[in-house]
Amino acid sequence: MPDHKSHSSTRWILPLAVGLLAVAGWTWLIVLFDIPAYNLPSPLGVLEALVAEWEAIAKATRHTAIEAVVGFLAAVGFGYFIALALSLDARIKTAFYPWVIVLQMIPVVVLAPIFVLWLDPGFPSVVAITFMISFFPIVANTVMGMGSTDRALIDLFRMYNASKIQELLLLRVPYSLPYFMAGLKVAGTLAPIGALTGDMLAGSASSETGGLGFLVIVYKAELKIPALFASAGVSCLVGFVFVAVVNLAHWYFLREWHESAAEAER
Amino acid sequence: MSDDTPLVQLKHVGKCFEGGRGVLEGVDLTVERGAFVSLVGPSGCGKTTLLRLVSGLSRPTSGTVSVAGRDPGEMREHMAFIFQEPCLLPWQRLLGNVELPNRLRRMAPVERRAIALRLLDRVGLGDAVGKYPWQLSGGMKMRASVARALSTSPELLLLDEPFASVDELTRDRLDEDLLRLRERDRWTALFVTHSVREAVFLSSRIYLLANTPARVAECVTVDLPYPRRAELRECEEYHRIVAKITHLLRESADE
Numbered sequence: 001m002p003d004h005k006s007h008s009s010t011r012w013i014l015p016l017a018v019g020l021l022a023v024a025g026w027t028w029l030i031v032l033f034d035i036p037a038y039n040l041p042s043p044l045g046v047l048e049a050l051v052a053e054w055e056a057i058a059k060a061t062r063h064t065a066i067e068a069v070v071g072f073l074a075a076v077g078f079g080y081f082i083a084l085a086l087s088l089d090a091r092i093k094t095a096f097y098p099w100v101i102v103l104q105m106i107p108v109v110v111l112a113p114i115f116v117l118w119l120d121p122g123f124p125s126v127v128a129i130t131f132m133i134s135f136f137p138i139v140a141n142t143v144m145g146m147g148s149t150d151r152a153l154i155d156l157f158r159m160y161n162a163s164k165i166q167e168l169l170l171l172r173v174p175y176s177l178p179y180f181m182a183g184l185k186v187a188g189t190l191a192p193i194g195a196l197t198g199d200m201l202a203g204s205a206s207s208e209t210g211g212l213g214f215l216v217i218v219y220k221a222e223l224k225i226p227a228l229f230a231s232a233g234v235s236c237l238v239g240f241v242f243v244a245v246v247n248l249a250h251w252y253f254l255r256e257w258h259e260s261a262a263e264a265e266r
Numbered sequence: 267m268s269d270d271t272p273l274v275q276l277k278h279v280g281k282c283f284e285g286g287r288g289v290l291e292g293v294d295l296t297v298e299r300g301a302f303v304s305l306v307g308p309s310g311c312g313k314t315t316l317l318r319l320v321s322g323l324s325r326p327t328s329g330t331v332s333v334a335g336r337d338p339g340e341m342r343e344h345m346a347f348i349f350q351e352p353c354l355l356p357w358q359r360l361l362g363n364v365e366l367p368n369r370l371r372r373m374a375p376v377e378r379r380a381i382a383l384r385l386l387d388r389v390g391l392g393d394a395v396g397k398y399p400w401q402l403s404g405g406m407k408m409r410a411s412v413a414r415a416l417s418t419s420p421e422l423l424l425l426d427e428p429f430a431s432v433d434e435l436t437r438d439r440l441d442e443d444l445l446r447l448r449e450r451d452r453w454t455a456l457f458v459t460h461s462v463r464e465a466v467f468l469s470s471r472i473y474l475l476a477n478t479p480a481r482v483a484e485c486v487t488v489d490l491p492y493p494r495r496a497e498l499r500e501c502e503e504y505h506r507i508v509a510k511i512t513h514l515l516r517e518s519a520d521e
Contacts, residue, residue, distance in 0.1 A: 150353070152349050153353055155347070155349070157370065159321060159323070160367045162370045166370055170369075171355070174357045256357075256398060257356050257398050258357075
C-alpha cells in the first residue's frame with residue numbers, strides 16, 4: 001500500500017521535528033530570560049553532565065533496570081497465575097477478587113516502609129514495590145479477558161464435552177491473550193516507575209548499589225541540577241525501552257490473528 | 267436402542283427463563299432418523315431455545331426431551347451444533363478449527379488432521395486450510411463451521427439459522443451444498459430458520475412455531491423428492507408449498 005508507506009515515514013519525521021523544536025525552544029528560553037543553570041540547565045549542559053557523571057549514572061541505571069525487570073517478570077508470572085486461578089471457578093473469583101482489589105488500593109508510600117522492615121532496604125524491597133505496582137493491571141486485564149470469553153464458543157466447547165482444563169487452555173487462555181497483552185503494556189510502563197520510586201523510598205543508599213532514584217536524591221542534595229536532568233532523561237530511556245520490548249511482544253504474539261497487531265496487513 | 271425410536275422426541279416441553287418469562291409451552295415434536303426437519307417461526311419465538319434443549323445445553327422446565335430415547339446430555343458425542351455465527355477460534359487457522367472437536371476428544375493428531383483436510387476439501391475450502399478466519403468471507407466461514415460440525419461424523423446435526431447472516435445468493439448455494447453433503451452421510455437434521463423458502467427447499471417436514479410462549483401451530487410434510495437441486499426453486503410445487511406455509515404462518519400470527 002503506497003498510502004501506508006508515506007504514512008510510516010511521516011510517523012518518524014513529525015515527532016522528530018517536534019522534539020528538535022522543543023530543544024531549540026528550551027535553549028532559546030534560557031538565553032532570552034537568562035535562566036541560571038541551577039534552575040534550568042541548557043540541553044548542552046545536561047549532555048555535558050551526562051558525560052561527566054556517566055560512570056555513576058550507568059551503574060545506577062543498571063541497578064534500576066534489573067530491579068524493574070525482576071519485579072515486572074515476577075508480576076507477570078504471579079499475576080497470570082492468580083488470574084488463571086480466579087478464572088477456574090466463579091466462586092473462587094467472588095471470594096478472592098475483591099481482596100486483590102483491596103490490596104491494590106494500598107498506596108506504595110505506605111508499603112515501602114513495611115517492605116524495608118521485612119526485607120531490608122535495597123534490591124529486595126525495590127523489587128517488591130515494583131511487583132506490587134505492576135501486578136494488578138496484569139491480573140485485572142487477564143481476569144476480564146477470561147471472563148468475557150464468547151458465550152457461543154463456550155457452548156461449542158460444552159457440546160464436545162470439553163473438560164474444564166481444555167476449556168481453560170484451548171479457549172479462555174488464547175481468548176484472553178489480547179487482554180493480557182493490554183495489561184502487560186500498562187504494567188510495562190508502571191514497572192520502571194515502580195523501580196524508580198522504590199529506589200527513592202526503600203532503595204539502597206550506597207553509591208555502589210543505589211539505583212537511579214537514589215542518584216536523583218543525591219544530585220538534588222548536591223545541587224548538581226544538570227546531572228539531575230541527565231538522570232531524569234536516562235530514566236525516560238529505561239521506560240521507553242521497557243515499553244518498546246512489551247510492544248514487540250504484543251506484535252509477535254498477536255500479529256497473525258488479532259486486529260490490534262495485524263492492522264497493517266489487512 | 268431400537269431403530270424405530272425417533273431420534274429426537276419432545277413431549278409437552280415447556281421452558282421458562284428466570285423471572286418466569288415463558289418461551290415454550292406444551293411443545294410436542296418428533297424427528298425420525300434420516301429426516302430433515304425445520305422449525306420456522308418469527309424471530310424471538312423460541313426456536314433457538316428449542317434447539318438448545320435438544321442439544322442438552324439447556325434443560326426444559328417441564329416435559330421431556332430425549333435423543334434416541336436417552337437424555338440429550340448423554341448423546342452429545344452423536345450430535346453437532348452449528349451456531350448462528352461461524353464461531354471459529356480467531357487464533358486458529360482453518361485446519362486447526364476443523365480439527366478442534368476431535369482434538370477435544372483426544373484423537374491422535376495425524377488422524378484428526380486427515381479428517382479435517384478431507385472435510386475442508388468437501389466443503390470447497392481445500393485451498394484455504396492455512397488461512398485465519400479473518401481472511402475469509404462470511405460464506406466461507408460458515409462452510410468451515412459446517413466442516414467442523416461434520417468432523418465427528420454426527421448422527422444428528424442441530425443448525426441454528428446458520429446462513430442467516432450471508433446474502434441470499436450465497437445462502438441458496440450453501441443450502442444446496444448442505445443437501446449434497448448429506449447425500450453421502452445421511453445425518454438427521456434439525457434446522458432452525460425464519461426463511462420459509464429455505465425451510466421448504468431443505469426439509470422433509472416443517473414445524474411452524476407461533477404465539478408466546480411458543481407452541482407448535484402446524485406441522486407440514488414437504489413431499490418433494492430428494493436429491494434436490496437448485497432447479498427445485500423454479501418448480502411449481504415448491505412455490506405452492508412456500509405459499510401455503512407463508513399463509514399458515516400469517517394465520518397463526520394473527521390468532
